[in-house]
Amino acid sequence: MDIRSIEFRGQPALHAVAADGSTLTVALHGAQVLSWAPARGGERLYLSPKAVFDGQTAIRGGIPLCCPQFNQRGMLPKHGFMRNLPWIREESGVSDTLRLVLRDSEATRKLWPHAFEARLDATLAAGQLRTALTLTNTGDAPWPFSAALHTYLRVDDIATARLEGLQGAPRWDAVRDVRQTETAAALQFDAEFDSVYTAPAQPLRLVQPGGMLEISQSASCTETVVWNPGAALGATLADMPEEGFRHMLCVEAARIDEPVVLAPGAQWQGWQQLRVL
Numbered sequence: 001m002d003i004r005s006i007e008f009r010g011q012p013a014l015h016a017v018a019a020d021g022s023t024l025t026v027a028l029h030g031a032q033v034l035s036w037a038p039a040r041g042g043e044r045l046y047l048s049p050k051a052v053f054d055g056q057t058a059i060r061g062g063i064p065l066c067c068p069q070f071n072q073r074g075m076l077p078k079h080g081f082m083r084n085l086p087w088i089r090e091e092s093g094v095s096d097t098l099r100l101v102l103r104d105s106e107a108t109r110k111l112w113p114h115a116f117e118a119r120l121d122a123t124l125a126a127g128q129l130r131t132a133l134t135l136t137n138t139g140d141a142p143w144p145f146s147a148a149l150h151t152y153l154r155v156d157d158i159a160t161a162r163l164e165g166l167q168g169a170p171r172w173d174a175v176r177d178v179r180q181t182e183t184a185a186a187l188q189f190d191a192e193f194d195s196v197y198t199a200p201a202q203p204l205r206l207v208q209p210g211g212m213l214e215i216s217q218s219a220s221c222t223e224t225v226v227w228n229p230g231a232a233l234g235a236t237l238a239d240m241p242e243e244g245f246r247h248m249l250c251v252e253a254a255r256i257d258e259p260v261v262l263a264p265g266a267q268w269q270g271w272q273q274l275r276v277l
């Protein structure tokens with residue numbers, strides 16, 4: 001894989017081209033994947049044309065890394081701080097993998113008093129992208145964390161997109177604050193949708209008239225979050241165009257209901273894999 005440093009909307013990023021012609025763009029800010037275009041079928045991720053690239057604000061789209069907190073479930077900024085900081089590139093030692101690393105610093109310790117190393121490995125294969133987040137406790141006391149690979153999948157039209165594979169999964173519907181078992185064989189989206197599911201063992205499938213994408217995640221990611229803001233909430237998001245919600249669906253590999261407590265020296269990894277079917 002050929003990896004080059006580029007500027008993307010004025011900010012430092014890496015652009016990788018794999019042997020089969022598929023491409024990947026990752027911002028150093030947040031180690032956020034911004035684009036994945038397999039050789040067949042073009043771009044698969046949604047990046048808002050109004051996303052803010054100022055080296056501080058969380059970027060709307062691609063694959064934000066939410067860590068060490070999910071959403072507002074804690075005292076840290078929403079979705080933690082890792083998506084708001086610059087990561088650095090390191091050699092992965094593997095030709096198909098791009099690696100970025102974030103270690104604790106004065107800035108992180110002000111928010112969260114723990115010694116850590118976070119690593120993002122983005123691995124390209126034909127028609128396939130795997131993003132793996134690895135956390136290591138580099139300190140001498142245990143700490144708890146939550147995490148999510150908050151993937152914005154590109155959809156042609158949310159009205160015709162279906163997400164299969166969650167039937168039978170325990171669901172917390174955050175919009176209605178209702179807990180239930182999912183009954184639908186295929187989720188459809190016609191309004192705000194924000195739910196946390198117990199992750200099923202089998203992969204999910206995003207089905208659109210134009211094709212299918214398989215979404216799988218590591219067993220260490222015990223939840224799958226599905227989010228689309230819908231028209232009303234979408235209109236309030238300053239960094240998304242009014243019609244932006246029609247072209248995205250977040251399917252997130254997450255570890256949130258039971259945070260991991262990482263012992264000194266211990267390591268945790270969670271991954272999500274996207275595969276064109």
Ligand SMILES: O=P(O)(O)OC[C@H]1O[C@@H](O)[C@H](O)[C@@H](O)[C@@H]1O
Binds near residue numbers: 195
């Ligand atoms: O606007 P943010 O901070 O990137 O968060 C986006 C969304 O992220 C999702 O994971 C949450 O389930 C939603 O509740 C949240 O609104």
